[in-house]
Amino acid sequence: MRTRSGLRYPQLQSSDDDACWKRKQWLPAGVEEEACCRWIGKEIIRGKRRRRLPVDDDEVVLWEHCEEEERPDLFEELPEDLVVLILGKLSASADCPADLVSVIMTCKRLNRSGLDPVVLAKASPASITIRFENWSESAHEFLKKCADAGNLEALYSLGMIRFYCLENRQGGIALMARAALRSHAAALYSLAVIQFNGSGGSKDSKDLRAGVALCARAATLGHIDALRELGHCLQDGYGIRQNVPAGRRFLFQANSREAAAFVEDHQMLCDLMNSSCALLSDYGCNVPPTEPHPANRFLLEWFASKGTREKGLRLCSHSGCGRPETRQHEFRRCSVCGRVNYCSRACQALHWKMAHKDNCFPLAVAAPQWADAEAGGAVQEAINQ
Known part of the structure; x- marks a missing residue:
């Protein structure tokens, strides 16, 4: 050999x-x-x-x-099931798409075995992460094969790309629904956002109760944004009976999980203690912003390149979201300045703590300074409640 x-x-x-x-x-x-x-x-x-x-x-x-x-x-004398088993272990532990693609391109047999549904179903999220600059028909076909094999991350990522980028609404929702049925937390939360906004349909397509139910299911799986969104829904009585204490408990749980994700490593804990940044917490906990999901990062790169202004549509102002409007005036604007818009209450709360509280002021330039401060304080108090 x-x-x-x-x-x-x-x-x-x-x-x-x-x-x-x-x-x-x-x-x-x-x-x-x-x-x-x-x-x-x-x-x-x-x-x-x-x-x-x-x-x-x-x-x-x-x-x-x-x-x-x-x-x-x-x-060539090796049994096929042994080769598939080895490639499945490789795909499950791959750190980037090149780890899997380089093996598949080695020879005809590895190409055939590497595209086996058993191998693609076990592929790690990092091995199927595709950046916008690498997007092509072959990349789309590879994601589709992974999704057909039942890979949850591929179902969610391809569903987001088809729904928002390729404007294939039914196909995107169908893929995300397949992932949600198998308890994929990010897919459940994305479907909840679609229900809250009526994305892909008219204004009458909103289903607040369905959005709350999906958000609650994602929250039970530990999804931080779903916990935060459910907490705000309970506090405001949005799509569910108002329950302020329960809402604050969900907000506290969301921030606890957010902080715990960054203090698992002792070195990062030391960096946080020495850092002066005050960012993403409804209760003032100093933690840096989390990295967006690869699907959200793809949306950000896609619309940064192609843009949506020619259609009169807007992107969510939260820098880690990337979701665009599917119809005009779909997202809610800031009630004070009117210059930013959000797809969800969770994105609004995160962006307020991260940047917007320093830039939010009424559009009326002739208003006195005390009125601007009072309006900004009212918005902050309403979000923190």
Whole structure:
């Protein structure tokens, strides 16, 4: 068997004292002595081609003399299920798409086995993360194969891309729904946002109760944005009976999980203690903003390149969201300044703590300064309640 660099694996060498070697007189007439090879059981192995010859009333297999490059490829003799098992382990632990793609492109057999549904279903989220600059028809086809194999991250990512970027509303919702049925928290929360806004339909398409139910299911799975959204819904009585204490408990749980995600590492905890940043918490906990999901990052890159202003649509002002409007005036504006808009209350609360509280002021420039401060304080108090 040859490696990719052209080198061959070492061959087994024979010994003159090996009793398993047969002599010339054991071979039929007409067979050259140089074709005599190692005896294994009742087989004489030599080269790749073989033919059966009777010797001393026993049937043996004589491999005809052939060139070195035509000898048997041991890799081709491996069972298919073993190759698929190894590739499945690789895809589940891959740190980037190149780890899986480079193996698939090695040879025809690895290409066939690497695209097996068992391998694609186990692919890690990092191995199917596609950036906008790498988007192509082949990347779309690869994501589709992963989604058809049942990979949850592929179902969610491709569903978001189809719904918001490719404007295939029904196809995108169908993919996210398949992931949500298997308890994918991010898919449940995205479907909840779609229900809250009536995305892909008219204003009358909103279903607040369905949005709350989906958000509650994602919250039970520990999704931080879903916990925060459900807390605000309970505090405001939005789509559910108002329950301020329960809403504050969900907000506290969301911020606790958010902080716990960043203090698992001792070094990061030391960095936070020495940092002066005051960012994402409804209760003033100093934690840095989380990295957006790869699907949200793809949306941000897609619309940063293609834009939506020519259609009169807006993006969510929260920098980690990337969701665009599917119809005009779909998202809610800030009631004070009117210059920012949000797809959800969770994005509004996060963006307020991160940036907007320093930039929010009424549009009326002639208003006195005390009125601006009072309006900004009212907005902050309403969000924190």
